[in-house]
Amino acid sequence: MKKIVILGSTGSIGTNTLDIVTKFPEQFQVVGLTAGTNDEKLAEQLRLFKPAVVALSDEPAATRLRARCGNIPVDILSGVDGVAQVAQWPEADLVISAIVGGAGLVPTLAAIRAGKKVALANKEPMVMAGQLMQDEARKQGLRIFPVDSEHSAIFQSLEGHRREDVRRLILTASGGPLWDLPKEQMQDVKPERALQHPNWKMGAKITIDSATLMNKGLEVVEARWLFDIPSQQIDVLIHRESIVHSLVEYVDGSVIAQLGLPDMRTPISYALKYPERMPLELPSLDLADIGKLTFHRPDHERFPCLGFGYEALRIGGTMPATMNAANEVAVAAYLQEGIRFSDIAEVIRTTMETHTPRDVRTLEDALDADRWAREKAGTLVHALAR
Numbered sequence: 001m002k003k004i005v006i007l008g009s010t011g012s013i014g015t016n017t018l019d020i021v022t023k024f025p026e027q028f029q030v031v032g033l034t035a036g037t038n039d040e041k042l043a044e045q046l047r048l049f050k051p052a053v054v055a056l057s058d059e060p061a062a063t064r065l066r067a068r069c070g071n072i073p074v075d076i077l078s079g080v081d082g083v084a085q086v087a088q089w090p091e092a093d094l095v096i097s098a099i100v101g102g103a104g105l106v107p108t109l110a111a112i113r114a115g116k117k118v119a120l121a122n123k124e125p126m127v128m129a130g131q132l133m134q135d136e137a138r139k140q141g142l143r144i145f146p147v148d149s150e151h152s153a154i155f156q157s158l159e160g161h162r163r164e165d166v167r168r169l170i171l172t173a174s175g176g177p178l179w180d181l182p183k184e185q186m187q188d189v190k191p192e193r194a195l196q197h198p199n200w201k202m203g204a205k206i207t208i209d210s211a212t213l214m215n216k217g218l219e220v221v222e223a224r225w226l227f228d229i230p231s232q233q234i235d236v237l238i239h240r241e242s243i244v245h246s247l248v249e250y251v252d253g254s255v256i257a258q259l260g261l262p263d264m265r266t267p268i269s270y271a272l273k274y275p276e277r278m279p280l281e282l283p284s285l286d287l288a289d290i291g292k293l294t295f296h297r298p299d300h301e302r303f304p305c306l307g308f309g310y311e312a313l314r315i316g317g318t319m320p321a322t323m324n325a326a327n328e329v330a331v332a333a334y335l336q337e338g339i340r341f342s343d344i345a346e347v348i349r350t351t352m353e354t355h356t357p358r359d360v361r362t363l364e365d366a367l368d369a370d371r372w373a374r375e376k377a378g379t380l381v382h383a384l385a386r
């Protein structure tokens with residue numbers, strides 16, 4: 001029986017993870033859950049899964065949860081510290097890191113420092129402080145297991161092969177809902193349209209990141225640290241069908257890929273039970289039915305955010321954290337219809353151009369850059385506000 005904590009249990013990855021737990025109750029025990037503000041959903045989960053501890057980062061939401069669940073024997077914690085405490089819960093064997101955004105950095109690093117195995121969906125901490133997280137994991141003798149479908153595919157395609165034989169990693173991208181849209185129509189795309197992802201049902205922030213291709217820019221940085229490989233050996237390929245989840249090319253010309261229908265329960269379950277596979281009873285992939293798979297080079301002119309990921313890695317230090325924070329601020333403003341779709345890239349570009357990078361030696365270095373970039377991007381958003 002594996003004892004698990006889920007950070008971000010009320011979100012898309014969190015609920016998919018709990019779906020797996022429900023199907024295999026003899027294999028997992030939920031000992032801790034956390035969310036941001038959604039006390040109603042967390043209360044439901046708490047009744048169903050009976051964890052020993054839960055936390056909400058939002059204090060008023062935690063007060064509401066205490067009022068809702070006064071008769072249930074559970075520790076209800078609050079604030080950033082409360083979430084970090086759940087991440088280090090002594091009984092936990094595995095922490096599923098599924099908070100959205102940079103808010104996941106403190107608890108995810110706390111879990112690693114406490115010697116917990118981590119299944120990482122929350123890519124933004126790896127972007128902000130990838131080297132630091134991997135150094136801490138190495139100190140603890142831990143491996144961080146990828147949940148992101150592309151990184152899980154690479155992880156699987158690397159299994160049983162020598163790392164020195166790898167020529168490049170190829171991350172696939174669906175291209176998102178705006179892939180075909182002419183440049184002149186992109187600036188005024190409304191959030192309702194940008195939120196219509198063709199293949200995946202995900203949280204709002206990552207869905208907008210998919211529409212701008214910032215998600216792939218973040219994933220390039222994530223891959224650099226997860227697999228300890230320079231960005232010059234990481235390529236991106238647009239693959240509209242989201243069947244080939246990513247590929248590894250070896251020095252002899254062989255290419256090994258992982259394929260499957262787009263369902264996050266596959267990579268989540270692999271991270272939960274590695275090296276075993278779980279009988280999820282999902283529909284079979286019928287390639288004859290699909291008929292053809294298509295691949296294209298990304299269009300950097302219409303989707304500049306992908307290039308920001310490479311540029312942030314080239315500059316290094318605090319630049320990836322700066323890029324990530326500017327993106328979070330810009331996406332939040334766009335979702336509230338405060339700025340236009342095309343402004344997202346401009347806010348990130350200007351924030352990065354005005355940043356003087358420093359090394360990320362400590363958590364504080366990453367958090368300082370994050371704070372600086374949020375303030376800078378906030379000012380830019382304010383100036384652009386409609």
Ligand SMILES: NC(=O)c1ccc[n+]([C@@H]2O[C@H](COP(=O)([O-])OP(=O)(O)OC[C@H]3O[C@@H](n4cnc5c(N)ncnc54)[C@H](OP(=O)(O)O)[C@@H]3O)[C@@H](O)[C@H]2O)c1
Pocket residue numbers: 007008009010011012013014034035036037038039057083098099100101103121122123124147148149200201202203204205206264
């Ligand atoms: N969804 C996918 O299929 C997918 C695939 C690959 C990678 N990922 C990555 O996985 C992460 C989660 O994505 P998602 O789509 O599951 O997001 P989501 O549906 O928006 O869920 C986010 C979760 O984080 C919690 N949260 C939000 N802000 C928080 C804060 N400040 N402090 C503590 N908790 C907070 C939310 O709680 P509330 O409900 O209370 O707001 C919710 O539980 C992201 O980094 C994303 O890039 C997602």
